[in-house]
Amino acid sequence: MYQVTGQAKLTFDEPIENLRDVLNYAVRTYGDHTAYRFRRQPGGDVLERSYRQTKADIDAFGTGLMSLSETPGQERIVTIGANAYEWVVSANAALFGAGLSIPIDRQLPASEVLLLTRRSRATIFVYHHGHTEIAAYVAANNPAIRHFILMKEAAGMTLPDDPRFMLMDDICRQGQTLLEQGDTRFTEHLIDTETMAALIFTSGTTSAAKGVMLSHRNIAANVVQAMRTLKIRPGKERAISVLPLHHTFENTVGIYMFWAYGVTICFMDGLRYLSENLREHKITMIISVPLLVENIYRQIIRSAEKKGKLKTINRLIPILNMLQKIGLDLKRRLFHEIHDALGGELWLSVVGAAAVDRKILEFFNGIGITCWAGYGLTEASPVVAACSQDMNILGSVGRPLAGITCAIDDPHGRDIEHAGEILVKGDNVMLGYFENDEATQEVLVDGWLRTGDIGYFDEHDCLFITGRAKSMIVFANGKKAFPEEIETLLNHVPGVAESMVWGELNQREDVDVAALIKLDRENLPVTGEDAIRKYLLAEVAKINAGMPVFRHIKHMLFTEDDLVKTTTLKVRRSEQQQIINAALADRQTVLAKCHGYRLKDGRIV
CATH class of the missing domain: 3.40.50.980 (Rossmann fold)
Known part of the structure; x- marks a missing residue:
């Protein structure tokens, strides 16, 4: 490894x-x-x-x-x-x-x-x-x-x-x-630093909630690991x-x-007060999840389009990035309207809990708001790796925090072709699962925490996450696809708010890639049910054209219903699939016969 x-x-x-x-x-x-x-x-x-x-x-x-x-x-x-x-x-x-x-x-x-x-x-x-x-x-x-x-x-x-x-x-x-x-x-x-101090039940996105046992030593170690890695302004x-x-x-x-x-x-007074709270409290930094960052990004883009300034912003960003490299940082001055809308002081956003679209990270960094992506899980108290002032490779989740060892369960593990399960070792790793020795023994092996996440390191030793082992799609020929990668492509389509991709067993005993698309009606370039369906099918065809045939999206549903989520806004894949399967059973059909149909209130129409 x-x-x-x-x-x-x-x-x-x-x-x-x-x-x-x-x-x-x-x-x-x-x-x-x-x-x-x-x-x-x-x-x-x-x-x-x-x-x-x-x-x-x-x-x-x-x-x-x-x-x-x-x-x-x-x-x-x-x-x-x-x-x-x-x-x-x-x-x-x-x-x-x-x-x-x-x-x-x-x-x-x-x-x-x-x-x-x-x-x-x-x-x-x-x-x-x-x-x-x-x-x-x-x-x-x-x-x-x-x-x-x-x-x-x-x-x-x-x-x-x-x-x-x-x-x-x-x-x-x-x-x-x-x-x-x-x-x-x-x-x-x-205080006994070695015994269970906190019992935290996981969100259960892929299985029933487990009780994670964390000690004072686990959480305090994670604090020290961060303090030795991440630089922000103490007391300011x-x-x-x-x-x-x-x-x-x-x-x-x-x-x-x-x-x-x-x-x-x-x-915060509530999500609808976020912009107001950013301004009144003069917020300088925010920790968030990808969906929240994506929503702020969409609001900025929508506002810039209405004012006719989006093309100017897109032209300025690469120029200002070059100027910044030679020590001339004009981003906050030239994009002051955007910064003023966010309170005028925001300079750092730390994003974790799931992968964030690289395009969005590039945009925020381009307008003068530093974005650090991080990676962690409850079982690691939770932070394992993060981008920082020393290394911020967009698309990665940075290097392991000081004192934490990460490994890729592959002899090479240095590129996407050699991605493997991410293993973690450090004082931040949990004691185990509450009253569940079997589950504990499955993930704590020879001193390593087996995360169930798949990734690889680049030449800078920055960690890249490709997906979850449990959501990975494995085809009959042994080839693999990660839903998260295809979801990123779908989420770039104008009018798509978010998506969920999964593997659907077909009659040939192989697996087809399927997708559920949630609409963002405000940004759809077409109106009317038939026009929306044709538009989405055409966009899916464009995405398929850029992927190997075995990864092609074969079945697509669209919806305006909210997807089932955890409180950190991750889609509960198994529960969302249960809704789709129930809708198919109610219609007495299979997904292959519903390509381009709408999912509405738990029914396929």
Whole structure:
């Protein structure tokens, strides 16, 4: 196998062994600098908390939780809800001493939340007011949970007439009183860095959700690995929190790495307020997923087209790229209208969770917004590799972070023809899967984490991801195709919002490439059902002309229905295929007879 170990590019020698150490370092270094900015509701007053205040709030809540506990330090604490300052306080009170932290996907239905509370054997349930009904449902069906704690009351809310329900504010006040009386059970709690500290359930895009067990050492190591690799301006950045906090990308990067860098973290009022929040908070950096970056890109392109400036922008970008190479950077000045619409301060976007279209990365870098693509997975706490100030090869996900070793399960592994499964080794690799030894043994082999992702290294030792092993299409002749590559081609077609490609078994016992296209009606160059169908079939034919015959798209459906997604906006392929298969069964037909048909409300028409 071919191996690459990430090398430190920056010096960071702080003795960080656990996540409390990260916050203590932030308090020592940044103290009264603003750690969080947020509103209770859109249009309300902006509230701020410094790093020192954040630590005080976590200490108060953690001490209050310990006073409620029959087994202090042993509670299993669920945190669920929209991104909020109280979410951060709750999760870290658990991690710093109150017990095990169990962040749960805020978009799950009540029945699945209940199932996860039972699987994890939760004893405390901390929830946002938007999850009041789910909290009531769980309370009625899981008597093992002793306390249900509401983060913040909304206008007109009252707690249920149930002694298990209480307010976070009340617990914080109780904890503060105990702290003032000298209670140090929480603040001096000895953290075991090697045992499970967080139980994070995966999104299950390719299989049922697994419980990933992460230790303090895992997550703290990932913070240090980033600090020794990625350069941003300590104490000077403002980031907006967009991705859900239960997801490890937002959790590790958007909380702990940002703490270590002294970033001011601004909670978004909601996706429809994103542009407004970027401007008012003067955001300098954002961590996001490809679909969000693609949406911002489309808005910029649409606005430029309406103003008749798109051709000028496209002509200027290569010229300005050349000028930048000789030390003359005029991008932000000449593209100031675009930058002003994004707040005027945004200079960095870190994109992870899935592959991002190289064309979009080139555009953002071309207008003066640096884009670093990264790669990671929950099982690695999660960041494995990232582009950086030292090496930003567009289309790649950069080199492994300092101290992380990546390998390609192929003797060569240095080009796409020798792509293989990506293996990872480092202190950031998980302990294993919760109560699932069989699954753990499948992925933790001889000290390596088998990621299930396929990739290769280039001559600069930058990692390129070609796809997931489980979604890879294997033909009868042994040749392979990666859906992600074909989806990128489809997504370039005007009027295509996104797509999903898969392998469909045919009557010859071989596999045909099939595609589901979601329309972006605003950008379709034609109108009318027949015209849209003919247009899409013609565009598919053009794409096929540029690919080997065995990779040709043989079957195409189109839709305006939302595709089934995770909270990080990845398509749930198996669930989306189930919808298509059910629609075919309902029509009593096969996909080969529906080329160019529409999928509407779960039916093929």
